[in-house]
Amino acid sequence: MxxxxxxxxxxxxxxxxxxxxxxxxxxxxxxxxxxxxxxxxxxxxxxNLLARRLSTGKSEAFALVTPDIANPFFAELAAAVERQAHANGYSVYITSTGGHADAEMNAIRRMADSHVDGLIMTTNRVDDGSLANLLAGRENVVLLDEDIDGVSVPRVFVDNAEGTYLAAKHLIAMGHRDIALIGGPHRLMSVNERLAGFTRAMDEAGLPVRPGWVLLGDYTRDYGVAAASVLLDAVDPPTAILACSDYIAIGVMQVVREHGLSIPNDISLVGFDDMAFAALVDPPLTTIRQPVAAMGELAVKHLLALLEGQTPAAETRLPVELVTRQSVAPPSRKALK
Amino acid sequence: MxxxxxxxxxxxxxxxxxxxxxxxxxxxxxxxxxxxxxxxxxxxxxxNLLARRLSTGKSEAFALVTPDIANPFFAELAAAVERQAHANGYSVYITSTGGHADAEMNAIRRMADSHVDGLIMTTNRVDDGSLANLLAGRENVVLLDEDIDGVSVPRVFVDNAEGTYLAAKHLIAMGHRDIALIGGPHRLMSVNERLAGFTRAMDEAGLPVRPGWVLLGDYTRDYGVAAASVLLDAVDPPTAILACSDYIAIGVMQVVREHGLSIPNDISLVGFDDMAFAALVDPPLTTIRQPVAAMGELAVKHLLALLEGQTPAAETRLPVELVTRQSVAPPSRKALK
DNA sequence: AATCGCTAGTAAAGCGCTTTACATGTTAAT
DNA sequence: ATTAACATGTAAAGCGCTTTACTAGCGATT
Known part of the structure; x- marks a missing residue:
């Protein structure tokens, strides 16, 4: 060379x-x-970019650390981040951590060691403080999609509470009164908020939130299976389920089918995320759409602003929207008793 | 610091x-x-990794350039590559190019400028020679999933012909004689091979490959829609469709439904890839599974071998397998005439 | 004639690390 | 007593670039 x-x-x-x-x-x-x-x-x-970067201390590159690039949600987020970064002359280095704490810390450290200009952090765990600690001293970080407690950097989230609020309102408007919620990990910000939105809608309708019908565990298909089994094996199952992720919803679908029941005739179902497959499953899933592209773009914009010495909004909430498909119907007469 | x-x-x-x-x-x-x-x-x-890399000339990092990280196929490939690379102490820098030639070239150059130790290249276009040219002089490159003509580096592919051969045999065994194939871009290696496997199965069964029933265009849902429309609007539509990607299959499903027909009762359908959503659609899609994880791993192993001065196999074909679900049934009596 | 300002550059240090070649002091062998 | 060998390091150059500070030469101005 x-x-x-x-x-x-x-x-x-x-x-x-x-x-x-x-x-x-x-x-x-x-x-x-x-x-x-x-x-x-x-x-x-x-x-030689290495030499240039060493000399200037700038790398014209961002790091994106993400729990799992094979998860379409994060993959799409990554694609959006990349698009926006490239448009501004920045590369982005993506790492996936498997959602494991050590891997997250290593990824952050490694990226810092490579002297990227900024870091966009997404996680799907609740932090025990180590992540917050690690991120504390650093500049040019933005948090995307999920919060890390005690980190005071610009954060870009979705309006989680509004999402479940809309979903629950929709179910209630269709006549449901017996609605269960299946959520992600206990204490995760998005989970708290989605639960809160659900509760608000129920409260407003004068409907009780039955403790046994709020199941918190994981945003995964497997947890959807487990939780739906619990709900459907009970003596009086709910007539509608609000799944806090489309993956959970898929698991619910599977269990409903295995019980010889049908969606939406016997059970109504709403998902969350509007992943690509939501429109493809049977029946097409009514769900809450997250503006994934906008999230990724905004995170990059915030990072760019930080680099320019500006102070972007501490927290931005992007709007969600209800996408009506065919997994929701009025409760069956039988269920209405 | x-x-x-x-x-x-x-x-x-x-x-x-x-x-x-x-x-x-x-x-x-x-x-x-x-x-x-x-x-x-x-x-x-x-x-400071930058300094270390500049000094040693080694980066302990690979580049993975991929058409679209938001496509689950490439996302899973990326995840597998990352996993295997990390296990060997390497980072991987992922770039997606949108499948556009300039972006691919830029990505390769940029990665080279950053002095990564190796490059894993995936593409979904047929190259006009520019890519081959760019890659020609470089060491420590491996080609994954799709060929680039005239590049003599280790290549890791899937047994494409075997895939469509299996799929077609399956349809034939179910009694189908009128089988159409919808494939990706003309002249792409995988497309040629998938067509060849299909043709072989048809030949062996003494069945004709009708020119009007071989539609080549894109591995996308949109093309599936377009091609399926052509097939179903004809006076004598096929009784089975072999879609060369699950995305195409999804498009086919949509069109079949819009025509008031049902899969598999009126039309049988086989996909290719076994993407996560294949099991989730209605009906669950019979498809050819690609060993995505194995592909990613092997590509990394080849790269590591190259770095050690060894000469890995010029070309490896990973086996595919038929995953039987519910989108295939014997042709309806009517169709059998 | 001396000064100024401009054009067209250059020398050298420094980014943070690695690496080669060498140095010093001590112990063991002859 | 001398030498060899070993233990314990160090000085300095170099990776390829950027950047600060400087300079040589020239025409214009006073």
């Missing part, structure tokens, strides 16, 4: 001149410019 | 000693080691 000095020698100037020319920090006469350009072309010179 | 010299000063030794100690290139007495360890802990020292 040709180096800057090679180019300089070839063009008969000093490396300084070439460097400054390439970075638009000097005005050179046309003849000199031509010689440098010719040298670059001849030697097929490309600047 | 503390530097190596800071640590050295704190420990009362030379930077050389610290560096060599950290890299296990020197035997120091316990007392000295303790002093260095203490200094590192006290200053919270972490080596």
């Amino acid at each position: 040709a180096t800057l000095s090679d180019v300089a020698a070839e063009a008969g100037v000093s490396p300084t001149a070439v460097s400054r020319y390439l970075n638009n920090r000097i005005d050179l006469p046309q003849a000199t410019r031509d010689r440098i350009d010719a040298a670059i072309a001849k030697l097929d010179y490309r600047p | 503390a530097t190596l010299s800071d640590v050295a000063a704190e420990a009362g030794v030379s930077p050389t000693a610290v560096s060599r100690y950290l890299n296990n290139r020197i035997d120091l007495p316990q007392a000295t080691r303790d002093r260095i360890d203490a200094a590192i802990a006290k200053l919270d020292y972490r080596p």
Whole structure:
């Protein structure tokens, strides 16, 4: 690989001149410019980014740490982040952590060691303080999708409470009174909020939130299966289930089918996320759409703002929306007693 | 950030000693080691990877360039690559290109400029030679999933022909004779091969491959819609469709439903890929499973082998398998005439 | 004639690390 | 007593770039 000095020698100037020319920090006469350009072309010179980064302390790159890139939600988030970053001349380095604490810490450290200009952090765990600690001293961090307690950096979230509120209102409007909620991990911000939105809708309708019908565990299909089994094996199952993720909803669907019941005739179901598959399952899933692309974009914008020394909003809530498909119907006469 | 010299000063030794100690290139007495360890802990020292990489010329990182990280197929591939790379102490930098030629070239160049140790390349286009050109001089490259003509690096593919062969055999065994194939972009390796496998199965069964029933376009849902419309609007539609990707299959499903027909009663359908949603759609999709995790792992292993100066197999074909679900049934009596 | 200001650059230090080659003091062998 | 070998390090160069501070030469001004 040709180096800057090679180019300089070839063009008969000093490396300084070439460097400054390439970075638009000097005005050179046309003849000199031509010689440098010719040298670059001849030697097929490309600047060594490592060296440049070491020298300038800037990398023109962001890190995105994410629990699981194979999860379409995070994959789409990643795609949005990348798109927006590229549009602004930044690369992004994606790491997935498997949602494991050590891996998250390692990823953050490793990214810091590589001296990226900023970090977009997504997690799906509730932190025991170690993450908060690690993030505490750092600049140019933004939190996306899920909170980490005690970290005071710009945060970009979705209006979780509004989502479940809309979903529950929809179920109630269809005539349901016996509504269960299946949520993610206890104490996770999004879970708290989604529970709160659900509770508010129920309260407003004068409906009770039965403790046995609030099941908190994981945003996974497996947990959907487990929770739905509990609900459907009870003597008086709910007529509707509000699943706090589409993955949970899929699990619920499976159990409902295994019980010889049908959605939406016997049980109504609302999901959360509006993942690509939500429209494809049987029946197509009514769900709450998260503005994934907007989330990713905004996170990048905040990072860019931080780099410019600005102070973006401490917390932004992006709006969600109810997407009506075919997994919700009025409760069956039998269920209405 | 503390530097190596800071640590050295704190420990009362030379930077050389610290560096060599950290890299296990020197035997120091316990007392000295303790002093260095203490200094590192006290200053919270972490080596600057940029500097290390610039100095050693090694980055302990791979690049993975991929058309679209939001596509679950590539996302899972990426996850597998990452897992395997991490297990061997390597980071991986993922870039998605949107399947656009310029973006692919830029990504490759950019990664090269960042001096990664190796590159895993996936594409979904047929190359006009520019990619091949760009890749020609480079070492430590492996091609994954799809070929690029004229690039002589280790390649890891799936047994595409075997996949469609199995799928077609399955349909034929169920009694179908009128089978159409919807494939990806003309001239893409996987498309050629999948068509070949299909043709072989049909030939072996003495069945004709009707030109009007081989539709090549894109591996997307949209193309599935377009192609299925053509097939179903014809006077004598096929009784079975072999979709060369699950995305295509989804599009087919939609069109079949819109025509008031049912899968598998009126039309049988086989997909290709076995994406996560294949089991979730209605009806669950019979499809060809690609060993995505194995593909990612093998690509990394090949890269590691290259780095060790070994010469991995020029081309590896990973086996596919037929996953039988509920989108295939014998042709209806009517269709059998 | 001396000074100023401009053009067209350059020398050298530094980013933080690795690595080669060498140095010093001590112990063991002859 | 001398030498060799070993233990315990260190000095300095180099990775490829950027950046600060400087300079040589020239024409214009006073």
